[in-house]
Amino acid sequence: MFSRKTTIASFLVIFAALAVNCSLYMMKAKMAQKDRRYDLAIDYGVKHLRKHPEDAGALRFLENAAARYFEATKETIAGLERIEEWDEVVKVSSVAYKRLRTLLALSRLSYPTESEITFLKNKMEHSNIKRAEALYIKGKSQLDAGEYKKAIATLAQCQECVAYFKDTDDLIALAKTKLAEAHYQKAVNFYNAGDYSTAIEHLEQVQRYVENYKDTAEYLRKCKEGLANEYYQKGQSFMIRGEYQKAIEEFEKSTALVPNFRNASYQIAKAKEELVRTNYEKGEEYFRAGHYKQALDSFAKVLEYRSDYRDVREKYEEARDRLTVKVAALPFRTSGLSASFGNVVVEQIISKAISQQREFLAFVDRQHLREILKEQALGQTGVIDEKTAAQVGRLTGANTIMTGTITLVSVHEPAVTKTTKKANYYVSYLDSRGIKRKKPVPFYYTCFRKERSVDIQISYQLISVETGQIIESKSMRQHHTDVATWVTCPKERINSLPSEDKKRLYASQEPKSRNTLVAEAIDKLSQKVARAFITTVQTIMPK
Template identity: 20%
Template structure:
């Protein structure tokens, strides 16, 4: 400090002799405005680089200014969160201080420390962002919200964090809120409380979640479940009584008296339900009887060894099979399968049950498989085999690409059927005849058509070109040499070396003709076809497909003397080009045919829903079973199967 005052005093004494920049700099130093002083002192030194006094003053100003900036950077972080914005601002200040005083180890260390923190936070930011995305994909809303909030603390408005956080808070809270509501309906108050608590962690102000959380907490107790169990028992609501008391026991697992009470109640309810199952069986309400009997067995497992239980089970099984047989007589194979499967579930070894199930399933598979017959197509006048070729290729394509729920009919006697139906080219059809033929032959759909054009044309565009070939060279006296010799009658050896050649060779050329050209094969195909529904006699689909395929190649003869290489003509035959085009177009025909049947399971399901709306419940079950078995044939499982099974159970629950 004393040194500073000495320098300031010296500056004051000699102030009148210094530059204006230096004078202003010393005034600012006297006011301890070090950063501002630097500007003037640096200018003064640049004006007089050799002035040691100026240089000493500048050095002092730099040291003090760097300390001021360093302290400002350090203080900017005191009491504030070390987020990325604050740290980067502090880094800029620290770098400024380091630039002012590059020799300060303290400032250098501080700057390096801040940079390391910034890099660490940036790495953490990216990792959190990726992890939050993964949590969103997994619908881990709590984890995603926590990570996104951490990101906001590190760097507000990073990427699309704000949008994602809003979505997480909305979607996550909504999903967990709905889970909580469902758990409330099931009276699982412990899990409901957890769900509502999680909603509050994500979005504390979401609807009435705070109120529901408090309600769930008050009911998440032994007293609540025990009291509710007692009330249900008094009201003979046996299932609820057992459920509530069992939940109460989870809060007091060592309560032996309660465990004994539950076992006694289960035994009692099991006997009650057994009696009800017997009554329902006598009323021929077999599905309800089975449900009661299964519940009785679950409550009182030892009853399975009782003769009365076995007799009732056998009685139900007999009635189930009798019901299935009645449906089978009406060819309601879907309904038959439903009841046979229930019999199989309670007694898989019942006599002839396996064969009955096999017959019903085979008949279902048979009826849901759409049968298709492909007739020989009509042929154009120029090729009598074209129609048969097209039909054969279409059959091959369908065999290769058809799903398991389609069946291709062998084509024996199809020409005679075509004549019998008298379809011709008009598409008109006698519905009654079509129905009779379809039933007689087991055909659902006819594929018929005509090959309107089936041709390939070869064109050869060639010409004769001329190749100029050197035949020989004739030696002649060189006129230039003769003229030179006249001018130089007595040439020296040196002049002779520089003279034009005495003899010259004159080339003699000959034109040799050779053939070159471009050959092209153009194949053309046009097919008109239709799909005919034999049930209604209507055209399901009519279409015409046309196409052209061109193959070409250039060629030329060889002329070795002229360096012309032989380029052979390499082209497939007309039939090969036509066959390639036919394969392409028949694939299009096949795709359009198969497209009509690609969603049979949905068609069956929709028909089931329609019959259900019309209250034709048995027919609805038939169509739902068709949808299920169609997916089995295709080897796929979609929500259609699940929904169809649910609908069937709903339709038979009172039977």
């Protein structure tokens, strides 16, 4: 941390620099040179000179900094050369070369000259040669030790330093040939053992290292034919066993290796036709037995291969229709609430239920349902019996009726409560020794609290259209509260209030309205009802 004196001194230096028309960059440059950071001194000096091109003093400063920087760089390079750190020599020389080239572009400088630039360039080239030499020796050693992959990587690095260095191309070619030969011998052994898949892997490695190596292409052709024949034979076996999906997979593997291998394409078409036929027949059997989910899966498999096969699309839709729980959700009756809330709660339950269970669940369109109820004068009393449920189901296509009641159980609004709190403000005084001090002086302010809460209950029933029986009957309750708190205090003491209470000075003095609380409670409660409803739907859904 800087002391107060240091901070003041820094400000004085800045003000003095500005007073003599010295830029902040120049000041930083001089401080860097003082710390022997000649690289930073040059960089800041160049920035200053671009803003003040006529500053002769800055030109002299840069020449001096450049000379010192060059000498320091020479010493660093010499030290690195002694320990043969050629990578570092290249880095140091490259950075210095770029920096001094920037200065050379400023034509009014007498230093650096082309001599310094040439020196650094020669060092880079010399170090690259030395580095290439070291990598060349390492690569040859790896080649002699049979580490062919490492040798290739090392010799490639050598060529990055110096292109076409010595016989690196020949050595890399030799290493690749050695690797190709090793993979070739393994491939031949695996081929003779009948392991065509592994043989192909090695032959592809041969081609990666050396193109057209020996008779690799011929072996690769034979291996692919041999492996294709294995897949073909497996496909035939699956066909005999009636496992057409597996047969298709094996025949497709065969044609992927060798296009039009034997009559694999014909066998694929034949297997697909059999797969379509058998799945269609299975679907019909499942449907007749009332196993609609299995029927749907079988018809879906038919559609995957032949969407135009007989009446499969109609069969698929019929199976799906049998699986789907179609609900006619009647407006809920209300007690203690506006009738509009009866529609609100149903809409929310439907929305939340669909977001949780999108498949095999459908609701009768609300507008369509209202029109039917109005035309037929059904459900006017809110009571759905066996006869009414059957009638609603027949008219709407629903197989399940949802009805219920939403009740405002209670509204609680206790009286406003207030609490007196104590806080302090501070006054200044002089103690007996004349030192200025502060002492707390208490004051009092008032906190107010007003609460409003509602209790909502939803009771609902699910009724089977087919039987008129109640599938489920449940009731759920939700308590919802809002509180308003605010503060009053003398105007002159506002700034002395605790921060939390200060925020309450301008807070609302009314909690949320009754209708708002009811709407929020319904939102939370409809989420609970939707979850319970979905659980029931999953149990009554046809299998």
